[in-house]
Amino acid sequence: MDKGLTLDRIAVFKDGKPLVALDHHIAPGEVLSVMGPSGIGKSTLLSVVTGTLPRAFSFTGRVHLDGRDITDAAPQRRMVGILFQDDLLFPHLSVGANLAFGLRPGGSRAARQNRIEDALAEVDLAGFANRDPATLSGGQKARVALMRMLLAEPCALLLDEAFGRLDTALRAQVRDLVFARARSRALPVLMVTHDAQDAEAAGGEVVTLGT
Numbered sequence: 001m002d003k004g005l006t007l008d009r010i011a012v013f014k015d016g017k018p019l020v021a022l023d024h025h026i027a028p029g030e031v032l033s034v035m036g037p038s039g040i041g042k043s044t045l046l047s048v049v050t051g052t053l054p055r056a057f058s059f060t061g062r063v064h065l066d067g068r069d070i071t072d073a074a075p076q077r078r079m080v081g082i083l084f085q086d087d088l089l090f091p092h093l094s095v096g097a098n099l100a101f102g103l104r105p106g107g108s109r110a111a112r113q114n115r116i117e118d119a120l121a122e123v124d125l126a127g128f129a130n131r132d133p134a135t136l137s138g139g140q141k142a143r144v145a146l147m148r149m150l151l152a153e154p155c156a157l158l159l160d161e162a163f164g165r166l167d168t169a170l171r172a173q174v175r176d177l178v179f180a181r182a183r184s185r186a187l188p189v190l191m192v193t194h195d196a197q198d199a200e201a202a203g204g205e206v207v208t209l210g211t
């Protein structure tokens, strides 16, 4: 079975009526951008992949990730990372403690600390582990949220309007960083966006739902 993320003839129904459909394979390191009008079902499609589809919906088709059929797997076993527009850091915890939430259990305290330091260095935030998240800029917070998600070692990355709250310059910076980190880890990326520039920057295929 192919490496990457496959949405194999996915058709989603809301209250029994067809809502949205997608049949697509995303290769490792590639980005598929999904656009379309509000309410068409973009976020719902992502929840089929994460295994968090709300009760009002049902679907047919299968989801495969790196050759595993994850269609019926529990969300925490899918190895899928997702970034949202409002990916808030826990305000009462330091940056390092926030990152520790991404780490899978196990390993020595020193090894865990090293992974956190390496993650911070990877996004030019070396030495930030003891900082209070409230003292970070928007771009710095976005980088911590990205690394918290990547520390869980996902096999695919989903983006749900992940850059929506950032101003234009910062948006481009964070977006490029996310795509670069996903490429260097050979992660397939499924991105939902309203922004044509996001899709252009992704450089991959674009699917516009409802057309």
Ligand SMILES: Nc1ncnc2c1ncn2[C@@H]1O[C@H](COP(=O)(O)OP(=O)(O)OP(=O)(O)O)[C@@H](O)[C@H]1O
Residues within 6 Å of the ligand: 014, 036, 037, 038, 039, 040, 041, 042, 043, 044, 045, 054, 055, 056
């Ligand atoms: N938990 C839920 N229960 C019932 N209906 C829902 C639920 N969440 C969303 N919906 C409805 O399902 C449809 C698809 O919603 P969805 O959030 O997937 O759209 P979207 O394309 O991501 O929209 P937007 O671009 O505005 O985020 C909409 O009609 C929405 O109102």
